[in-house]
Amino acid sequence: MKQGLLTDRQKEVLRYRKKGLTQQQIAEIIHTSKANVCTIEKAALENISRARETLEFLYTLDAVHLCTLQSGLDLLKAPELIYTEAEKKGLKVKYDTISLINRLRDANPERFRGRQVREDVEIYINKDGDLYFG
Amino acid sequence: MKQGLLTDRQKEVLRYRKKGLTQQQIAEIIHTSKANVCTIEKAALENISRARETLEFLYTLDAVHLCTLQSGLDLLKAPELIYTEAEKKGLKVKYDTISLINRLRDANPERFRGRQVREDVEIYINKDGDLYFG
């Protein structure tokens, strides 16, 4: 029944923003505070991220669990771990060391701080050697 | 902060389903009733739909409102209306009559019954002549 993730309020703000209006201008139009417009816009963008992540997850359904990057691990040690585990399963990882690190960081920027893993990251791999994170 | 739309429970059920387990089998594994497994799976699929719809909406941001298909309209009369309105805006619709009808029905199956529009459908068009519905 329910439509997409975005509320009417959120869509409204995104449309005005697309037109180039400032948060202040929008606040006046929809009769609320600029802080509130900010909150609504932020929530909207978060919802869009969540929608993307949700569809990303579907790929992991075709994938199997490979290993866990534990909190505190040095990011530079992740590739070796991943390559080793993939080999055990007879799978070839699609990414070289550099691409792998970039993919890790790009996929979940908030899970890494500098070279360190901030919270456990589950690694999944499919037959094509593509990696997904959960 | 929050990850995707799916809860851990929902992901768990989807993974077991992917493996081919029945709802009853999953119910035993996760210690609940099969009715509950059904509910969780249904909620998961609904969330996936919502994620798709959310990203669809982003396209309408680049699009402008073209016209409204009003409740009760004959679906076969929609293409003419749409072509006429697009022409007024100097835009060329990307779809021929047949593809257009199919796209309309595929995009929102629940909004049509046979040849009839069940509830208002807003039509948006972008510069490429692509159509989106809201």
Added chain:
DNA sequence: GGGAGGTTAAGGAAAAGTGTTTAAATTTAC
């Protein structure tokens, strides 16, 4: 008829999400 797999409905408790305000802090632009 009876079993297996799946769906639906009603109801409840806990958790999460939304819109809002107010106030403070940060970033960006001139």
Added chain:
DNA sequence: GTAAATTTAAACACTTTTCCTTAACCTCCC
């Protein structure tokens, strides 16, 4: 530096979602 624009945090009322149980219903197949 200052003013405008944006972001953040805390708190609140409110609504929705989630997971769960129980009990019933449907469909296919033997």
